[in-house]
Amino acid sequence: MKYTIDRISEIIVICEDENGDMVKVQASALPEGVREGDILTEADGTWTLELEETERRRQRIREKLRGLTE
Template identity: 55%
Template sequence: MRYTIDRITGNIAVCEDEKGNMVKLAASELPKGADEGDILFDQDGTWYKDEKESSERRRVMEEKLNRLIE
């Protein structure tokens, strides 16, 4: 299952899974450099950032924002 980091507040990262459920993680569990909007997956109890999906999601969101402000 994939999770999107919705927000990081203090020591808690709130993530949304593919079904829309919100999950709280300790920020210390996040992979180094993970930030809001990044896509994560869990493998054997360790969280990893999906670099390709995170980059693609940022590109799509940037395009949507640009269309809104044009």
């Protein structure tokens, strides 16, 4: 399952899963340097930052915003 980081505090990170449910994750369990909007996957308790998926989604959002301002 894929998760999107919604918000980050020092201890807890709130992620939204593909079903729209919010999940609390210990910040220490995630890869270093994650930020809001990053896409993660989890398998057997190991969290992985999905760089290509994150960039693909960010690009899609930039294109939508550009379309709204033109």
